[in-house]
Amino acid sequence: MTDTRFDPSSADGRWQRAWSEAGTFTADSSSSKPKSFILEMFPYPSGRIHMGHVRNYTMGDVLARYKKMRGHEVLHPMGWDAFGMPAENAAMEKKVHPGSWTRANIEAMKAQLQRIGFALDWTREFATCDPEYYGHEQSLFIDMYEAGLVYRRSSEVNWDPVDMTVLANEQVIDGKGWRSGAEVEKRKLDQWFLKITDFAGELLDGLGELKDWPEKVRLMQENWIGKSTGLEFSFELSNGDKLPVYSTRPDTIFGASFCAVAADHPLAQQVGASVPAAASFIEECKRGGTTAAELETAEKLGFDTGVTAKHPFTGEPLPVFIANFVLMDYGTGAVMGVPGHDQRDFEFATKYDLPIARVVASDVSEADAPLEGEAATGDGVIVNSDFLNGMSVEDAKAEVNKRAEADGWGEGTTVWRLRDWGVSRQRYWGTPIPFIHCEACGVVPVPKDQLPVTLPEDVDFETPGNPLERHPTWSKTACPKCGGDARRETDTLDTFTNSSWYFLRFASQPVDAPFDAEEVAKWMPVEHYIGGIEHAILHLLYARFWTRALKHIGKIDVAEPFAALFTQGMVTHETYSLGDGSWLSPDEVRKNGSDWTRIEDGASVTAGRVVKMSKSKKNVVDPDGIIDEYGADAVRWFMLSDSPPERDLPWSEAGIEGCGRFVQRLWRLFESLDPAASGEDKALARKAHQAIVAVAEDIEALSFNKAVARIYELTGAAEKAAPSESRNFAIRTILHLVSPMMPHLAEEIWSRQNESGLIADAAWPTHDPAMLVEDEVTIAVQHKGKLRDTLTAPKGAAKEDLEALALASEKVQRSLDGAEIRKVIVVPDRLVNIVT
């Protein structure tokens, strides 16, 4: 009855149904087992699953299955980040409703995911566009509003003229919209904001506890939050006003030779109103580009307002400029210029011939050393600064702060780069913001018993802009307070809001509340969160913020949502192009020897760089076709093999073929198991025990490539071994070790060996610690730092014995060639190094 080949096309589906029918991966929160919440970033339902998804979810899947084998109750859910602009774009292009487009995509992608055999708890599946989900989100939004974490203000926003929507700061890249790539404009609109800045300090400090997050991500968030400490103080101006400035270097205050304000600073506006030249300079500043290259080369430009600022210590009048390098939205929008010790100020002062004084020197004796070419931004002692002379930079900062505070003209402060999160979007396909505008009562939250505020179905996308605003009746409602005519808010929430709390909804799904705090406590925090590095700042910071905000208002008792974060690399593929620069897909080309040609007409093709799979470069391989050809297990195995998971994985036809071969190799090995075989093969048994430990360690460290290599090694050894009880043990061990990675093959073998139940429910094999220890070791013998011979010795042999053994070697003697031995270093069980 033995088949010579494993047939995934029949086995895969059969076992997927078996898991589903048995509810194998349904998480039970009432279980007394230790709990593991394994989560991969949920996908946007764009239409098709791509290889990046497959890699991401395969990693999480191996972890989830492994944890289950280790006796954990595992929550491994899946859902859909279903709001967003592509659905509206599709609506415009294809004349379909965003909802039906999204639903169809979800259905297709779910079927694709199921074909790969992921151990997911589909009973908890939801899409963020479900009214049940976004209704609860509206309720949380109102809770946050009532706690003072939501506010509304008129603000200059980043307006994307193509997508006709507002973008968050994080969505503006080099002055362009992150999706449309269009030049972003400034507009004033009434906007909803979340007070993420209230949590800036907490979010920063919290990073310190996230030991299992990549250093890189923590640093990116740290830089994004951007904490700086300094002195905020005011200059008295010659026009009678005060000019508040912020400086991180109050120690250099005696080196100040000018002040500068941003083009949109009130003082600049005031001067601009009466001086036409100032007004035109301000205009010029606004036109200046904001791309990296432009900023790099941008000349420091200023306009002298004629107003002067009185130095708080010397009383000297300092000219006040409008300058193009000062930003209104950082600090106070005004700075003191210290050319000697700030590079921008140095360039500015050089251009406008302002004094450049040295107030920090490497030593007191260097007080008069000229500053040439650039500002001195390093550490040193304070010079030419009256009462600060001789102090360290640190002491001088403290001293100036102290005097400013004592005399009441300044205060030590902390300034953050982080801005409040603007969440208003003038789009249809998002969570409606649950507020009502009443002429009499102002802005009123929708009463919770009227939630969810659902999106209308009858909308048109013929014209750009917000269909909710155009809808004839949807926004018309009664004021919950006075009952008078009122208007619904037509903005929807930024889609990042949807992904800021979905993990809580996975953990518990009551009908009448967003989640249940006790259930949440059972699962949270997520033990392993896996996804792309592209979410290092936006999604991960917002999710951290929501979690802390919900804790702050007493909804949950978790501060950090993700205990460990793993950012996996991309799936890449070679690119193919014709002479004219047009791209070809992998199935349009063929390799002839070392050259590539187009199959269709034999045209010469250039094989180019290996880059992320993308439609534009046509270097995409569709998972469905690969599964048809090789089965789910081969694809899963490929995703785990070779490349370390944090690095890019180059897809190759040869690679997947190799994986397909290995699936069959394992099949034959399993089928070669001879229950009647007897006898011990200690070396093989030892290898199996060692693999049990090593593979477990590798999986726990997410070093799947190493786990794969060890399984290959043990497989090779088992194949070569003669039948024995030990060999059968090794084969059964391999079956368990590969079961999280190749679950379909494992189940098929498991059932053919008449084991009861599913291997998915089986335990991780136990190892015998005594079997981990070798009784013979290979000793390397070195002379003159080079390997001369290797010899076998019993484990734990005495140093003297090893030395004698080494000297007895013919090869060693030849290398020594009669030289005098000065020293012999013996590392037990490892090596002998002879020094002459």
Place this chain on the structure above:
RNA sequence: GCGGGUGUGGCGGAAUGGUAGACGCCGGGGACUUAAAAUCCCCUGAUCUUUUGAUCGUGCGGGUUCGAGUCCCGCCACCCGCACCA
């Protein structure tokens, strides 16, 4: 400019300061077969050498050490993130 990462065979990559190149892919040779597929076996860092073997070899230059891919100092290249943040 600032911050971070990476650099090892033809390729992806292994390697608690202790035998560099595990494992996979590619390539070469052979077995089986009427033939092919499938499978199996052997070889596969470079140079020299008939073999035994020798020398070189982890981006570059120094250093520490009996011993360095690994630790230290100084460079180079590439990749990623941020960016006029006072």
